[in-house]
Amino acid sequence: MGEVIVITSGKGGVGKTTTVANIGTGLAMMGKKTVVVDTDIGLRNLDVVLGLENRIVYNLVDVVHGSCRLKQALIRDKRHPELYLLPSAQTKDKTAVSPEQMIKLTDDLREEFDYILLDCPAGIEQGFKNAIAGADKALVVTTPEVSAIRDADRIIGLLEANDLRDIHLIINRLRPDMIARGDMMSVDDVTEILAVDLIGTLLDDEQIVVATNQGEPLSGRNSQAEEEYRNICRRLMGEEVPFAQIRQKKGMLSRLFKRH
Amino acid sequence: MKTFLHEKRRSAGYARDRMKLLLISERIECSPQMMKMLKSDLVHTVKKYVSIEESKVKIQISQEPPVLMAYIPVQRKKDK
Numbered sequence: 001m002g003e004v005i006v007i008t009s010g011k012g013g014v015g016k017t018t019t020v021a022n023i024g025t026g027l028a029m030m031g032k033k034t035v036v037v038d039t040d041i042g043l044r045n046l047d048v049v050l051g052l053e054n055r056i057v058y059n060l061v062d063v064v065h066g067s068c069r070l071k072q073a074l075i076r077d078k079r080h081p082e083l084y085l086l087p088s089a090q091t092k093d094k095t096a097v098s099p100e101q102m103i104k105l106t107d108d109l110r111e112e113f114d115y116i117l118l119d120c121p122a123g124i125e126q127g128f129k130n131a132i133a134g135a136d137k138a139l140v141v142t143t144p145e146v147s148a149i150r151d152a153d154r155i156i157g158l159l160e161a162n163d164l165r166d167i168h169l170i171i172n173r174l175r176p177d178m179i180a181r182g183d184m185m186s187v188d189d190v191t192e193i194l195a196v197d198l199i200g201t202l203l204d205d206e207q208i209v210v211a212t213n214q215g216e217p218l219s220g221r222n223s224q225a226e227e228e229y230r231n232i233c234r235r236l237m238g239e240e241v242p243f244a245q246i247r248q249k250k251g252m253l254s255r256l257f258k259r260h
Numbered sequence: 261m262k263t264f265l266h267e268k269r270r271s272a273g274y275a276r277d278r279m280k281l282l283l284i285s286e287r288i289e290c291s292p293q294m295m296k297m298l299k300s301d302l303v304h305t306v307k308k309y310v311s312i313e314e315s316k317v318k319i320q321i322s323q324e325p326p327v328l329m330a331y332i333p334v335q336r337k338k339d340k
């Protein structure tokens with residue numbers, strides 16, 4: 001039986017879809033049969049991040065309404081044979097899916113996959129309620145900014161109110177130089193404010209944009225982000241992986257000059 | 261060490277303090293403005309019975325578990 005994990009944030013643009021794509025790829029590369037599901041009905045985007053946009057025939061709404069079989073809608077990533085995508089629909093009707101239908105869908109996926117990753121839409125509307133309905137675990141993505149943190153806190157409250165208590169935090173777009181000079185909240189600050197278990201810390205990395213442009217996740221790019229995504233995967237599988245110290249790349253000397 | 265000493269004055273320190281205050285009040289559905297009113301009501305009530313050092317009164321809500329704590333220094337009798 002697979003595990004259903006929802007990746008959510010409240011605020012848009014903090015890196016949910018990139019996180020889903022990279023963790024999905026990471027788990028698949030570790031030999032886990034993984035499906036990533038785009039639950040944002042009407043606004044499809046996980047497919048382009050993964051570079052699978054040209055292979056979509058059926059989508060989530062087709063599956064839920066019985067217009068096709070589940071297996072017909074799943075797209076297998078040829079680069080990573082254990083990775084599958086269930087794309088979202090581009091219908092305007094956002095109420096096309098109900099939480100009950102999502103629970104049924106995730107239960108069907110559990111039979112086939114080790115990990116089911118749900119890319120949750122931004123906001124706290126119907127789409128959010130659908131995405132969390134069938135989940136066992138939630139990864140909340142935030143950045144060290146006041147707006148993202150406030151929304152993350154709201155999301156954590158809503159998850160708990162829906163009895164989803166296995167919640168872990170990913171802090172994205174950290175800037176070691178800004179943290180060092182006291183102009184960005186640190187990992188410890190954010191973790192303390194939100195009071196949930198930390199599972200990943202990612203630097204603001206331009207390689208993410210490059211990878212997304214090319215439609216392939218970071219696998220094999222040898223960046224800090226790629227390594228940390230792999231660590232998140234290992235932590236999800238129950239391994240104890242220590243967190244890397246967030247450090248500046250520049251030498252001590254240039255830091256001293258900058259400060260004075 | 262230097263970074264640590266300077267931290268409070270830099271913007272991250274402000275952000276952290278603002279967020280702590282805001283999120284705690286949001287979690288218990290009591291806005292910072294209502295906290296101010298609560299404080300002034302508390303002061304008003306306690307003052308009816310004992311003299312207090314009003315400027316030093318502090319109220320605070322801890323995170324987990326949420327507990328309302330009031331620090332109200334009381335003045336000694338002055339006629340000795």
